[in-house]
Amino acid sequence: MTRQKILITGANGFIGTALVRRIVDHSNFSALAASRKINPDWPLGVEHVHLAELETACFSDFLSGVDTVVHCAARVHVMSDQVPDPLFEFQKINVHATLNLARQAAAAGVRRFLFISSVKVNGESTEQGKPFSPIDVPAPEDPYGLSKLEAEQGLMRLAGETGMEIVIIRPPLVYGPGVKGNFASLIKLVSKGLPLPLGAIHNKRSLVGIDNLVDLIIRCIDHPAAANQVFLAGDGEDLSTTELLRGVAEAMGRPARLIPVPAALLSLGAALLGKRAVAQRLLGSLQVDIGKARELLGWEPPVSVKEGLRRCVRDSSV
Template identity: 60%
Template sequence: MRVLVTGANGFVGRSLVLRLATRPGCQPVAAVRTLPSCESVSPIDAAVGGAVRYVALGDLTGKEFNPKLFDGVYAVVHCAARVHVMRNREMNPLTAFRAVNVDGALHLAKQAASAGVKRFVFLSTIKVNGEMTAPGASFQACDAPAPEDAYGLSKQEAERGLLQLAAETGMEVVIIRPPLVYGAGVKGNFASMIRLIEKGIPLPLGAIHNRRSMVGIDNLTDLIIRCLEHPAAANQVFLAGDGQDLSTTELIRALGMAMNKRVRLVPVPAAILVLAARLVGKRALAQRLLGSLQVDITKASELLDWRPRYSVEEGLRRCFDGSNQRDRA
């Protein structure tokens, strides 16, 4: 089975290509913006001995892609995207997100359908559901979308367009909405938290009682592969997760254990932290650290017979012990 993976140099795309490259009967094709030079060796090549075929995807906002992109391709996993930008300096952020996440995705999918691709797996985001859940509640795959920012809205629009395309062409579409994805080499807020723990800086997060879902990169790639292969995944939406929700306090302690670092937590009441964050213009950051966001993965578990392979504790340990690079099969 030949699988085209877009965004193959990205965090999720690279991990997925590594998994597919070691899977019997699977031929991953890594679609990147520009091809690696002859002198350079990509992290993927270094890990799998140059067994991966590269193709140039070019500018994702372009309306036409290389027709040979889909030669012999059974399925596409579309990981490439304009991701959530913390300090967006665009005059019109929604227009910038739509150009890549909506127009680019739909142009790619239309060409894939015309080329006879059987299945198109779209990596979306839990932001399509919303930003927070009430205490004791979880997002469901069947919930009405409620995105609150330009990134989430662009992903919702892409989902809608892809499902319409599936109805029109017969190409099967599968949508996966992950929450925060973590693993070795992750960037963003998760990496910032790791750096703070490494420095031993006291953190005022010792009394946070929220609940947040995450998904380890290995569990996410497992789910993507199941969505590639399982007949029941066709034209469905799935939420991804480790099946184990932690408070911010619990997460920091678990990270410290995985890193073998002493964590210094100060028990400051959440209400005081919320007020302080508003005063310094960090309301969104406070929401991510102090609010709850839980996802229900029951649909993926029941319909696809899928279970997360690693617990949160195991997933965090794999961020630092190198086993995520050794155990890809």
């Protein structure tokens, strides 16, 4: 059987690198990794193409024969963006560049375009026990989330115009070996054994381990029912911040030194320090409903949160 050629953009990124490894090991797929430079951590069997400026690039040279594009490349969310016009900067990469690639993919006969979006399209928080759903009215609250929504809308219009199938996946926070950013900072704090005032937080947050997210992407590459659908990704196990810290500590084989400070007091302190956004991520709830992926695709997250945290801590460089 002829192997399907899968083009992965952002192939040097956190998600892209993990996906390339899985594609190479898949008997039905071959990997075409698009990035600015070759990743020495890629396994043998990866074909590389140089990815120029996405918003103006011509991709015709390497789209021929590609069956599916998995578009991971993006300008990612940052906590303190210092550019004069953040929305414009996000739109350049996340909207205009995405649609430039998608139009050329459709013209080249690519069958399916899989877009890695973000739960920020849905919003920033949920009431506990009322998770986000793929059919909720989008409510992005920052330029990053808005740019991802605009890209989704443009892709769905393109699907109607060209017949190329679109699949959208919105992950929440992704963790795993080599994770950076806030999750890496959390691991460092726990590893130092410092007392943390987060022992009485009763929120609920959905996460997705990198192995689970990649598994869902693989399922969406060729499952007939995934065409022109939006899915939320998650581990299927929601944790409070306190439970997450305890889980990280357990994975390290360390005690969790957590002081039970009331969430209301922490929230007040964060507001006085101008750290409301940080407090929201630590104290607020953000849950996602992965029922659609389960029902339409027969998908179940293959890796538990406990095992995902163990892999993250074991193989992480932080």
